[in-house]
Amino acid sequence: MIDLAKLNHYFGMFKDLGMQDLKDLFANTSLKTLEVSDFFMKEGEQKRQIAYIKKGLIRAFLVDEKGDEITTVVRWEDQFITSYDVILYNRPSRFYYQALEKTEILVIDYDLVQEIIAKNPKLEQGRLFFLHNVLKDSFARVESFTLYSPEERYIEFVKSKPDIVNRVPDKYIATILGMTPVSLSRIRKRIATKEMQKNSTKK
Amino acid sequence: MIDLAKLNHYFGMFKDLGMQDLKDLFANTSLKTLEVSDFFMKEGEQKRQIAYIKKGLIRAFLVDEKGDEITTVVRWEDQFITSYDVILYNRPSRFYYQALEKTEILVIDYDLVQEIIAKNPKLEQGRLFFLHNVLKDSFARVESFTLYSPEERYIEFVKSKPDIVNRVPDKYIATILGMTPVSLSRIRKRIATKEMQKNSTKK
DNA sequence: TTTGGAGATTAACAAAAGATAAGTAATGAA
DNA sequence: TTCATTACTTATCTTTTGTTAATCTCCAAA
Numbered sequence: 001m002i003d004l005a006k007l008n009h010y011f012g013m014f015k016d017l018g019m020q021d022l023k024d025l026f027a028n029t030s031l032k033t034l035e036v037s038d039f040f041m042k043e044g045e046q047k048r049q050i051a052y053i054k055k056g057l058i059r060a061f062l063v064d065e066k067g068d069e070i071t072t073v074v075r076w077e078d079q080f081i082t083s084y085d086v087i088l089y090n091r092p093s094r095f096y097y098q099a100l101e102k103t104e105i106l107v108i109d110y111d112l113v114q115e116i117i118a119k120n121p122k123l124e125q126g127r128l129f130f131l132h133n134v135l136k137d138s139f140a141r142v143e144s145f146t147l148y149s150p151e152e153r154y155i156e157f158v159k160s161k162p163d164i165v166n167r168v169p170d171k172y173i174a175t176i177l178g179m180t181p182v183s184l185s186r187i188r189k190r191i192a193t194k195e196m197q198k199n200s201t202k203k
Numbered sequence: 204m205i206d207l208a209k210l211n212h213y214f215g216m217f218k219d220l221g222m223q224d225l226k227d228l229f230a231n232t233s234l235k236t237l238e239v240s241d242f243f244m245k246e247g248e249q250k251r252q253i254a255y256i257k258k259g260l261i262r263a264f265l266v267d268e269k270g271d272e273i274t275t276v277v278r279w280e281d282q283f284i285t286s287y288d289v290i291l292y293n294r295p296s297r298f299y300y301q302a303l304e305k306t307e308i309l310v311i312d313y314d315l316v317q318e319i320i321a322k323n324p325k326l327e328q329g330r331l332f333f334l335h336n337v338l339k340d341s342f343a344r345v346e347s348f349t350l351y352s353p354e355e356r357y358i359e360f361v362k363s364k365p366d367i368v369n370r371v372p373d374k375y376i377a378t379i380l381g382m383t384p385v386s387l388s389r390i391r392k393r394i395a396t397k398e399m400q401k402n403s404t405k406k
Numbered sequence: 407t408t409t410g411g412a413g414a415t416t417a418a419c420a421a422a423a424g425a426t427a428a429g430t431a432a433t434g435a436a
Numbered sequence: 437t438t439c440a441t442t443a444c445t446t447a448t449c450t451t452t453t454g455t456t457a458a459t460c461t462c463c464a465a466a
Contacts, residue, residue: 062350064350070349070350072345072346072349072350084338084339084342088335088338088339088342089339121324124327127331128330131334131338132291134338135287135291135334135337135338135341136287136291136292138338138341138342138345139287139291139341141345142275142341142344142345142348143275145345145348145381146273146275146378146379146381147265147267147273147275149422149454150422150423151422169442169443169444170443170444171442171443171444175349176349178348178349179423179424180423180424180425181443181444182423182424182425182426182444182445182446183422183423183424184444185444185445185446186422186423186445186446187422187423188444188445189445189446190422352424352452353452353453354452372412372413372414373413373414374412374413374414382453382454383453383454383455384413384414384415385414385415385416385453385454385455385456386452386453386454387414388414388415388416389415389416389452389453390452391414391415392415392416393452
């Protein structure tokens with residue numbers, strides 16, 4: 001994700017908005033601060049809102065039958081996060097959305113945004129751009145499960161998101177990658193051992 | 204996927220089209236018949252086309268470093284299939300798209316469809332509906348990898364697509380679900396054994 | 407009818423992952 | 437500084453998966 005490029009795209013959309021739409025938008029958008037472990041949304045809720053993350057980091061997780069938390073995504077600054085149960089399925093969210101750091105979000109009314117796009121055809125390409133990017137992310141993730149091993153997935157995660165690895169506990173990264181925290185710990189050790197061997201034979 | 208409902212949505216779009224657009228569309232859409240193991244598109248190609256499957260079944264696969272084929276999706280009648288490398292990334296397809304049965308497809312020019320939608324704002328909601336459905340599918344698949352075991356994924360696959368299981372060789376289903384054909388065979392045996400035990404204790 | 411080939415199963419072994427529990431390290435609050 | 441909590445690691449054992457190769461089962465082409 002080249003977030004800067006995307007950002008320009010999204011916020012460039014404002015220039016096409018009329019005064020009334022801008023007013024509506026601002027009137028229905030609020031800046032909220034989430035403390036560590038606060039929730040943007042909880043399981044069972046059905047608020048049709050999307051959050052734009054100005055600063056901080058949010059994880060989505062659900063609680064399975066055994067009572068274990070399964071984290072499925074993390075999102076950080078300059079990204080959007082929302083419950084797709086609510087938005088795509090019109091059903092209560094099965095997921096919790098929880099801040100892992102002190103997080104500032106813009107809470108935006110989803111339906112209002114849709115209305116505004118409907119009234120401003122110029123914004124259509126922005127929405128398309130957004131959806132295409134969400135699709136790319138999701139397809140890439142499916143591929144990572146069908147084409148790569150857990151170890152390869154972790155290596156790729158570290159390589160592509162080195163900053164995020166240091167901000168998110170390993171136990172969450174583990175379930176995002178479809179494995180248990182214990183297994184990830186072993187994989188990390190395995191990788192470290194390989195690195196050691198590489199370095200020793202080099203000398 | 205309730206394909207019938209979707210179909211209505213997509214083809215209901217025609218009623219909003221002007222004569223010229225309809226002409227253009229038909230002039231650039233061709234019905235093709237693929238024999239078993241024929242390709243709709245091959246690795247390396249970059250044709251900006253989407254296929255609507257009238258009849259039959261197509262699988263997408265790529266060849267990994269070891270030379271093994273990894274099948275990642277299958278699509279069948281009343282569904283669309285295309286290379287997302289080409290459409291979303293403007294790069295040559297890494298995947299092959301191969302018919303597993305004698306398959307009839309409508310080959311549609313992607314860019315032309317986009318132009319027509321751009322000229323006919325009423326079609327916008329159709330595209331949105333389509334993209335939302337693709338997203339739902341993809342999200343559900345990511346979830347299946349993060350929340351469920353290989354065995355559970357197979358059981359779910361059989362339950363939700365009982366007809367498809369009988370039309371696609373197990374070795375393809377295996378890699379779609381992120382495992383090897385050997386492992387799937389063992390899972391099938393395991394399930395059969397469990398079923399046996401269930402039935403015997405019932406009596 | 408025979409036979410070749412593809413798909414599926416089975417076997418045997420190594421490697422990896424899950425489950426559970428215990429131990430260690432790091433962190434922040436009192 | 438101490439203590440308690442949380443994250444991470446390690447250990448042990450069981451289960452599952454990967455790998456490779458052999459075997460079995462069909463089915464369609466010769």
